Amino acid sequence: MEIIMEPSIMKINTLDRIVDHSLKKVPKIDLQGVKVWYDDFMAIKGIDMSVKQNTVTAFIGPSGCGKSTFLRMINRMNDYVDGFKMEGKIKIDGDNIYKKKVNVEELRKKVGMVFQKPNPFPKSIFENVAYGLKIQGIKDKDFIKERVESSLKQVALWDEVKDDLKKSGMALSGGQQQRLCIARTLAVEPSIILMDEPTSSLDPISTAKIEELIYQLKEKYTIVIITHNMQQASRISDYTAFFYLGELIEYDKTKKIFTNPEKTQTENYITGRFG
Amino acid sequence: MNNIRKNRWKDQVFKIWGIFCTLIGLVLLVVFIGDILIDGLTRINWDFITNLPSRKPENSGIYTALMGSIWILLLTTIIAFPIGVAAGIYLEEYSKKNRLSGLLEINISNLAGVPSIIYGLLGLEVFVRIMNLGASVLAGSLTLSLLILPIVIVATREAIKAVPSSIKDASYALGASKWQTIWHQILPASGGGILTGVILALSRAVGETAPLIVVGALAYVPFVPQSPLDEFSVLPIQIFNWISRPQAGFIENAAAAIIVLLAITFVMNGIAVYFRNKWQKKWK
Amino acid sequence: MQKIKELVIERALLASSLITIAVTLGIVLVLSIEAFQFFSEVSIFDFFTDTQWTPLFTEKHFGILPLLSGTLLTSFIAIAVALPIGLTISIYLSEYAPRSFRKTIKPILELLASIPTVVYGFFALIVVTPFLQQFIPSLSGFNSLSAGIVMGIMIIPYISSLSEDALHAVPRSLREASFGMGATKLQTAFKVIVPAASSGIIVSIILAISRAIGETMIVAIAAGQQPRLTLDPTVPVETITAYIVQVSLGDVQHGSLEYRTIFAAGITLFVFTFLLNTISYKIRKKYQKKYE
């Protein structure tokens, strides 16, 4: 099997060794030779990368370098963009998700996504969390109720909203909205969660809560997160990938990237000398 | 007078002229409605609403015309609403930027500017003659449906466009299909805007006269349509008919019928504005 | 299963939007087939040069010019009323009026455009004509003057609203630049804002003209039904649209030459408005790009 990881990444701490065993050497997400175009503009210029199960991977890099584009490849959110073209393979649990017969809706249930700006539906809190289940055709009311409750509990929002689940999701504070959006994603039980700058529009306290949440979610989910905040990347992620102009410049353990990067570009970026 | 003062003075003069022009529209609106109220208000009573048309102005009523208008309104809604909204959804959510979508767009924009009487000629030939529906309520409704289709489509597109794309993204990201996203998220979120446009379009249909005359709607119908294939009249045609008569009594009738027609039009416009305001608040 | 459902829905939606193409094709086909048969009996040369239009008389003439002149005369009067007033309103509302005033007045003015045209016809015939007769005793009961004036009032909001949108879309920075050089609001409006919004204003004027040419009930009620090649606004005339109404009200045999005249008249009207609409669409597309 093609594992494109440096030996240095493979055995640094015990956690990784356990993960490697459970994986039977198949990475959770495996991206091979990914190239992306918007019309004639090449946004991703050929990237190989693999992400391990139950880890948090941070994508960093200057604005416009293609982080969001690359992230959205993993749940095929770029499919609807006018002029989108791609090359390469993206495998999740060993299966190429860009094969013809792949059911995109099924894929997205497995790969959840949280966006930069909290985007609750203009519906009640309950309906927001239940939406993913309802569109799967689940009608069992008790099951839905239970799942809504457990999802809201996971994001520590339950106690704050349990008395007015009928209230519009848009009436919550920004931080609460974002946790609601995460709960909504958890409700469909994905195995991967993609987050595109999930805290960039939040205040420091809400940000801290979400970071805490991400740390806990790692036990059950594989998380990929884009952030412009270097402290955040170093606090919450196990691995960090640095992108620049559509290319993956460096990808390694977070500790390594932030203490002893291989490339000067990486060093310059994380020390704030450009970007 | 120096230059600066002259310019200031010109500025003031234009401002007054601007206020004058703006108010003249309003004044005319008031004069206009006031005059019609004076002419027609005394004529309005329950008999006027429930009487059949008659040769004597004082016995004449608008019953059949009013019922005809209601028939037209209902049938036109049933036909134009689903087709117009469906086409709007297609253009906004499905069609890719290509020759077909460009053609559809310029075509709809052109249709919106085709004079209503031309739709009458189309309806006369296609619905009345070829489809052999005769001068029926159905033929009239089909004609008016085509007439308001571009308005409904444009309004639907505008309303859908106003829904933030983040809502769509969120729905897709949870595994919803395209249609599920449209049905569960986009349509509820744009419903107020779509409704506004549809009601405005229908209020236009209620006031249309010329295409229905061409289709063959009658000025004198002594019965209320019982089925979509019956002959009919509508309020505007009744009004037109009364205006064309020389007796003063019919002019009074026309004014009274105009009051009813304007009331319907303004109520529909009011409802539309209400929905628009309610809906716009949602996104602020 | 889900996939099939999605596909069926997409096809149904596509079919709905294709109906609009069918409508256009229908209009063009119906008008041209009937007009073609008309022109197999009447020479196209006569149609455009004969100065009389008397298809309903025993001595038949088929010259469209009197109907055209009636249409253009009433439209011209309407535009002459609506253009200065509509433009002034748009400039006043966009450059001078307080925000709250603009927001209340615009929908009220737009109410003018939502009044059914048969109502305007009543107003022109019963109120405006008698009123004008006090000053112009020779004014006949049916005339293009009152019809044109009332039609002008009706289309004021077409010009004022669309032009105001265009003026309002001009970036604030342009205004500030002009004020910064000591220009008054008036100078700024006419030297900077109006030129910058010119394409939008032109579009609104073209649409208003197209609307006036196609207007039916006001002219059918107040301008008369006497086709006449004249520029005199005080006498009865007949427009293309009014003629179609006149024939429709009578009992004309399907397939007769009289029946076909309304399609020949209709295609003339359609060609005019089609050209105007296409021009305005092209300008609008170009102008949208400018601000993107």
Ligand SMILES: Nc1ncnc2c1ncn2[C@@H]1O[C@H](COP(=O)(O)OP(=O)(O)OP(=O)(O)O)[C@@H](O)[C@H]1O
């Ligand atoms: N829908 C699109 N159509 C055309 N070009 C696009 C589209 N989306 C992104 N791009 C271009 O692709 C490049 C990468 O964009 P992307 O959004 O992935 O960057 P990013 O790294 O996420 O930036 P940021 O940090 O600002 O979010 C940019 O140059 C952008 O302009």
Ligand SMILES: [Mg+2]
């Ligand atoms: Mg981004």
